[in-house]
Amino acid sequence: MPTPLGTRLTAIICGRWTAWLVLLAAASFSALVIGFAGDPRTGDDPTGALPEAAESVQVAELRRQLPGGQLNPALVVYSRDGVPLTAADDAAITADRAAFARDAVGDVGPPVYAPDRTAALVAVPLPAEIDIERLGEIVDRLRTEARDGLPAGATAELTGGAGFTADVAAAFDGANVTLLAATVAVVAALLLITYRSPWLWLVPLAVVGTADVVSNGLIAIVSRAVDLRIDPSTTGIVDVLVFGAGTNYALLLIARYREELRREADRRRALRRALGSAGPAITASALTVVLSLLTLLAAVLANDRAIGVAGAVGITTAMLYGLIVLPAALSVCGRGLFWPFVPRPGQPDPTRSGIWARAGALVSRRPRTVLAGSLLLLAVLATGLLDARIGLSKTEQFRVSAESIDGLATLSRSFPPGAADPVIVVADAARAPAVLAAVETVDGVASARPAGGTDDLAVVEVVLRAEPDSAESYRVIRDLRATLGSVPEADALVGGSVAENLDTRDAALRDLRVVVPLVLVMVLAVLIVLLRSIVAPLILVGTVVATFFAALGAATTLFTQVLGYPALDTSVPLLAFLFLVALGVDYNIFLTTRAREEAAVDGTRQGMRTALAVTGGVITSAGVLLAAVFTVLGVLPLVTLTEIGVIVGFGVLLDTLLVRTLLVPAIAMVLGRRFWWPSALARRRVPEPAPVPVGADPMPGRHADAGG
Structure with a gap:
């Protein structure tokens, strides 16, 4: 009321x-x-998403205080499709270094050649604290300078932190x-x-x-x-x-x-x-x-x-x-806003004889069969989770081509895979020799060298044999942290972008463990207050969770077997769960609140059938629209957003067409008035309606004695 x-x-x-x-x-x-309103506050610091206690964040903060710590290098990779670079290529690289100096902060170092001379790497130091638009202009200019004057057959690709940041901004432009x-x-x-x-x-x-x-x-x-x-x-x-x-x-x-x-x-x-x-x-x-x-x-x-x-x-x-x-x-x-289908008093209600009324009649005839079939389908879809893998590397996050990604691939073919993205170790300068020796004992380290520092702090650059952001690279990072933690008085910290991604992955898994129970408790509490019941809210939350696992499993199969995505991004399970549970329970709220309203007159069985008949069309329209809108996230260039859009979109359709239409009504009809326990509706004894015969009017009208 x-x-x-x-x-x-x-x-x-x-x-x-x-x-x-x-x-x-x-x-x-x-x-x-x-x-x-103005513009929102933004930030481009890759460690800005992590908590301050994360080891990689502490390393990044310490490096900012060191000489050269305010730099963000752009890496220019020269190659010739797998064959050694020529003398003409060397001359072009030398000329490019002079051109790069106009935008560089400090000196542009000499090129570093792969052992087989199939690639050369030039590091261009750029300021780390720079407006994203300005960075994009510099990166575009460097790329143009690198390509101009190259001998035929040679290529130049700009990658590194600066290139990746600029490409992300350009992709979202x-x-x-x-x-x-x-x-x-x-x-x-x-x-x-x-x-x-x-x-x-x-x-x-x-x-x-x-x-x-x-x-x-x-x-x-x-x-x-x-x-x-x-x-x-x-x-x-x-x-x-x-x-x-x-x-x-x-x-x-x-x-x-x-x-x-x-x-x-x-x-x-x-x-x-x-x-x-x-x-x-x-x-x-x-x-x-x-x-x-x-x-x-x-x-x-x-x-x-x-x-x-x-x-x-x-x-x-x-x-x-x-x-x-x-x-x-x-x-x-x-x-007249509804023209040409203007609703007027006395017109028949089309929902009482439509497809959703017939669906309600079907469920009322065989509720246990419908219940078993629905649960079986959800279970089959969820089996796709058996092949699920969590975590995308930096090179796997774009749906569109990006030069920074191509450059990393070129680097990995000629240099050790970790050369383009070295791990950074910061430690007490007095313990630098012991730290360097400990680093070299860790399995998976290709090389390690001192990389500057101060009287108090030493910096060591560590190149891994594993591909950046692979499971093996994460294993080496963990081993480095464990090994360096045992070096007395070194206070060693392990950072760099690979360590940042590992810390982000661990934080995302922690958030998943913490937030998911909170969401379920929150949704359950709202449903208990709204429906004044315990059984119905538990069932509704359970069906939405089942829908999430089914949608996640089906989407994982689509991503890995059809679209070729290697994994789900670390943020996808939590955000997809949150959106699907919070939005998916909406349709059950709209259905069950109407069913409760009708059950007060006709009882649970007839009330659920009436609710399904009168809300089916609009809820289905709403579900299809919401699914379509989330799928539109696929126009953005990041795999993460495509994955979220597909999972939530498919999950909403599954919830709308299967769970809300068949599963929830079937459970309500099997339980009868117990569905509303412990509210007053659960204590109301009303004769159960007879099953609707095949071919009979699925909505014969209200019956005060129909439903249980």
Whole structure:
């Protein structure tokens, strides 16, 4: 039952004149945020995502204090398709060194040749603290200078930290605009198909689009206030979240509004009823997502925390615009907005004889068979996890070609695999000889040499035999740390980009272990409060977790067997779980809250069938739309975002078409009134309905004695 305050608020939002005031206030607020928000706080430090206690972060901080520690080298690799470089190539390299000096900080050292002369490496020292746009300009100029004047058959590729950073920035240049355009196009097309009206789709699209722009502004304000770094991938994820969730809320509200218009001649009264009925479910749904996202504050990776805060701001904005601005816009537009399919009192409800009513009848006839079949299918899909591998190397993270990646591959063919990305050891200078000797005893070390330092600190560069970011390289890093930890009074620390990636992987696994239980507890608590039950929430959470494992298994098979991705990125399991559980439980909330409403009159069996019949169409539309929107993440250049998009997209479809349509109703019909234990509905004894015969009307109408 709506509260008196809720009734007054809906009256204001949907009122004849007050709706205009609501829209005016919303427009003013939106303009204020958009006009004064500015840009979010960003950061390019590769160790910025790690906690300060991470060993690689401590090494990076110490190196900044050393001579040359403020440098970020660009590595230019010269090669000739596997054959030795010529004298003409040597002359071109010498000329390039002179050209590189114009952008270098300090001297450009002599080239380092591979033992077989199939490649040469020139290191160009660049400033580490530099604007990303400026870095991109320098890298582009160096690449042009390296290629100009090369003899025929020779190639030059710029890689290293500077090249990789510039390529990441270039890959995202305009990518978020493309993502936003693709998202808007997908949402517009699906809304047009759903409503079959030439203008109804414009209203929710305009409201959700405004909410997205406003949420980005609010995120920028929050990021500067709490020193939160927002990278382009976070922005892309939040755009998808806002459009997906916001459009879902609009679909559910408009569907309930259409339903009420078939019963009520006064369209504003119908809108108030729709908002009063759908509002609590939408609020509970959004609250579930927001609280789930905020569990990421318990993560140690700063990127995860940023996604949590930014996503929570985005979902909250989408909910408020969906519950305040959208109803006000519908109020001023009138019933004709639905043309040519204008709902009017007395029209038959098409949901009572459609496909979802027939699905409910099927489940009610054979609930145990449907239950067993659904669980078997989920189990089969989850078997793909048997081949799952976690962790992408730096060279595996792009879906598009990048010169920095190609350069690393060229280096690894002529030099030891770890030459382009040496491990950095920092230790007490007085113990430098002992540290160097200990490093050389570790299996997997190709070479080690002193690399400067101060009177207090010594730096050792260690080249590994293993490919960077491989399981073997991580094993060597762990062995180095264990070995150096036993050198007395050395205070040795192991860092470098390979160590940073290992620390990131370990932190991601730690976050997975910590955040997943928090998400499950949070979702369970919201469901218990909403449904006033314990059994139903436990079942709903269990089905969503099963959906996650099935989606992750199926997607892993797709990635490894079809798309050729070698592994899941370290951040994918946690973020995919979070989005799929938080968003997937939405549809079960919408189904079970309606089933509870109907069960109070007709009992559990008939109530679940009615709920499935009347919510099936809109929930399926919402699920298809959300899946499509998440899949659009694939337009971004990172494998990580493609993996998240595919897993969540497929999982939402699985949840919409299988779990919500068949599995949950089947469980409810098997359990009957026990599904609602310990609420009052569980104590209500009502005769069970007879199974619906094949060919009979699947929704014969309400029966006060039907359902258990």
